[in-house]
Amino acid sequence: MSTASDDRISAALERVPDSVSDRLERRALSLAALVTAAILAVMLYVPVGVVFVNAVVEDGAATLANFRAVLTDPFYFGVLADVFADPLAIGRHLEGLAGWLAAISVSASLEGVVVPVPGVGLEIPVPWLDVSVPAVRKGLFGFTAYQAVLSTAASVALGLPAAYVLANYEFYGRRTLRSLTILPFVLPGIMVAVGFYAMFGRAGTLNGLLGLVDVGPIPFIEANPLAIVVVAHAFYNAPLVARLTVAAWESVDVRAVETARSLGAGPRRAFRDVVVPQLAPAVLTGALLTFVFTFMTFPIVLALGGLQLATVEVWIYDRIQQLDYAEAATLAILETALSLGLTYAYLRYESAQAGFSQTASPPSKEPLFPDLRTTLTGRRLAIVAYGLVALVVFVGPLASLVLGSLTDGSGLTLRHYAFLLERQLEGANFQTQPLPAIRNSLVFGVATLAVAVPMGVVISVLTVRAGRLGTAIDTLAMLPLAVSGVVFGIGLLQGLVFGLSLPGGWRLQLTGPIAIVVAHAVAAYPFVTRNVSPLLSSLDSAMVESARALGASRLRALVDVELPLVATGIVAGAAFAFAISIGEFSSTVILASGSESYTMPVAVERYLGRRSGPAIAMGTLLLLVTAASFVVVDRVGGRYEP
Template identity: 35%
Template sequence: MNPQKRFVWAFLFFLPVLFVGVFFYWPLLKIFSHALDGERINEFWSYLSSKPFRQIAWFTIWQAFLSTFCTMMLALPAAYLVARFSFPGKKLFQALTTIPFVLPTVVAAGAFMALFQRFGLDQGMFRLHHTVWALLLAHIFFNLAIVVRTVGSFWAGLDPRVEEQAKILGAAPWHIFRKITLPRLVPALAAAASVVFVFCLTSFGIVLLLGGPTRATIETEIWRQAVWRGDISVASVLAVIQLGAVMVMVLIMNFLQKRQAVVESKVELNPERASRKLLVGNILLLGILVGLPIVILVERAIGVGDGYSFQNFSAMADRISLVPLSSLAALKNSLLFAVVAAVLAALLGGVASFFVVHGNRWLSNFLDFGMMLPLGVSAVVLGFGMLISLDTPPLDLRSSWILVPIAHALLGIPFVMRTVIPTLRRIDPSLRESASLLGASPSKVTKYIDFPIAFRALGVGAAFAFAISIGEFGATSFLPRSPDRLTAPLVLFRLLGAPGEALRGQAMALAVTLMVITAATVILIEGSVFKRETIRSDF
């Protein structure tokens, strides 16, 4: 390889490394330095033993455990349906169960606020708003898709003939499930539960909007200490604790996912037709848990007085005194940031994926772990780290608009890599070997073989990054910005807290618009994944 090409390959390798190093690892180091330097180490241990911290930590943990348990119990019937049966509209069913998972948290919170108001559950004896029950319902709404996909795909690969033999021998259905099916599902159940627990542990927008001021988790307390009170020291201590907890859970998740992959050989069998009772029961259950909040959100968005119209959507173009720009202008900002973030994530994640697959073992492990770590850090901690680290030249970007899509790209890169890497690894090595024997250089092999095959997967990963960016709220809530660069989720957050039916209607209209954009993106992703067998995602 000539020096020029060697330089190009080195540049491509260090491009994603420098990006993640500057905008992810440097902010993390600043958080640790603020929390654990010599002058503040005593404050660190003192805060850990304080009563306010114990209360916040206890509430964070037990609400995450309860949310995880409820999600697992309610999602198992749908996982069973998807795993063992075929029915008309199965792919659409899977896509619809996925939509809540990628909805912006402020949109989901708005949906449940509309639901509570519609049925009189926002006040009085049966009030759910600003209670832990609101958090549980919203977490179930968000995380059902994780269990359905993780457990359902694993369950579909288990040989059903074991259960059939037990049935022939006279075993009751419940006995078969408890003694045979459930033990075989433990790896998938544990893997799904660990993922759901992490998401509930790091929940931010849901707790902030539905939990109210009296209920705080570590995530919301980081935001309150840093943004409201300006106490960077306490916020740094909380961020370090949250990082440690999440890292432990990520290690557990990786262990469980590896165990899930090797615990039992999978088989491919044709699923039988689902019974009407099973199908209707699942549709009703998911219709109540997932569909009802969305339907009520749409109804509140088009409801004006005693009738229905699109007046609230028209009002999105009007600027109100509570926010410095209109909802429509904020939506345009979000779309611009999402496009830039998706392009950055696709370019950097695609390059990193190539080196993970075709680099030597050391490079592969280094990039795979280093580039995936942002997936294990909450957006709140990432935003807080950027707030306190990118404040001096030449990295003083806190007043620049590019910082928002950079933060969003960091969250999207792992999704790109987990979509592209499996596709690259499935390319037949004989194609590359044949091209090399015919005289093609490594760069031409990449250009004419790897890139065309991986391009569609790259597009799916970019769509994931776009969906994440369009509704991102946690990191963005920390980043300083000009008033005219507010994103749609931030404007929606302000509108949901404003009094008055007109403003609430405009908030619902903006929430529906964001929901339609993310839903369209998810359906596009699902269509791409199912249309081409060459695309395989680890998500």
């Protein structure tokens, strides 16, 4: 056959239409992106948009009356309510500020404190300042910010010593302790609250120990619930501060410290001038994230403080219970605006610090206790003292949770678990039964994996492949990290559960269980993305190009080459997603109704309001499931860097 004939045959073959499967394969990533975008629009942006619409639309007309009512109400904004009511009355506001400053009184006394001078026989009076500050009406938002500031300070105070020990010393169990800094992302908040209740309650572990010396019981929670809430927040967020600071500390260039020492700086001066400036960004980042998390706190305050210590989130939940959806939506938008503003500040700060990264020569770690016969130095004594405090704050609540489920006032018992079994056997006589809660949690967890893992992987691929557009995709997809579960729960309830009317007479409506899976998947998929994206971006592009050169399509190269190489990230992200689904409380408690949808965290909260023993037993079961997820995350190297 002639060459011309061969050319005609080849040209004819090239004109043969590709099969449907070939076309789908070439466009698979684009189709996956469109499907994911549609799912995000329905699952994420529609509910958030519903919250906004319900706050600004009343009787079919746009209005800002709800915002005006909230902003000018002293119950919500305290002294700032007067400013919002009449922002142009600057003179009157300045007069009020001047009057408050004038009311501050400072008195000094030389007789209050006397310090003896050893070996001389003298006593030197030391001035004692007494500062009296008039009370300020903080309002609901002010109190929420106040407790967030206290919680942030406590978290930093507990997290920094842990970072110092982990970054500078080598000891048995160091890797395990460092892995435990990931706990804030997998421990359910309601379980932490129950653990603190098991430790500090009237029948808790601490009162049990005090009873051995005929002291108590002391009502720790009832007497000062704010202090217990702050410590619980520190339990939850100090590991986050430590995790960020350890990474920064280990990246400090030891050569810079040695240079400062060679120029005459002492150890303290070198630490202050060289190490502290490099640690400050990580500490400030951890503090800012902790403030955002504790400002949007919900399950810990709800369980330990209730309406007595109501934060914005708790009050939104109460408004929903009272069917006041317009006010709840208004508060939710104001809270989300503050949260997004703080998150934006964090992202700007993080991007400003990104250019200062350097190749470091980290210092070698010294043994924490090189020889048991060695005399303990002041520094090591301080570490031991901190270890005792950490034992009480971090280990105590979880140990008390397990111990409290197996004991009562008379000693070891399985009575609390027997109570749960009786609830199950008596069935219809009780609204909250343990087995449906466990079953629902596991089913919702598996369903969350089926939705969140593909979404997270697709978003990871898009963010890595799309260049500059990938940053915008990542930003839009990470909205769940800045929107609280309560706000999202309101949007799902008012929108998809109540139903939305669509053009053409269609109606979009979800049942409660499906809405809960949606809420869990939206909360979980960012963790899948955060585990997969770094691995995808670090892959050698030559491997993909080789597969393409051998005839593999783009989709085939992704499935056969790239995804197997990031399998550990996918597994870790899946473990994160499952743990988040198991422990999710904020949106679930709003959406759960009847025996078809309540989960283990919701059951814990319901039991806690009636009998603490069964709540502690259910919390222990929740701890076991969460611990299994954490083991998977730890074994496959899961990570989450904010």
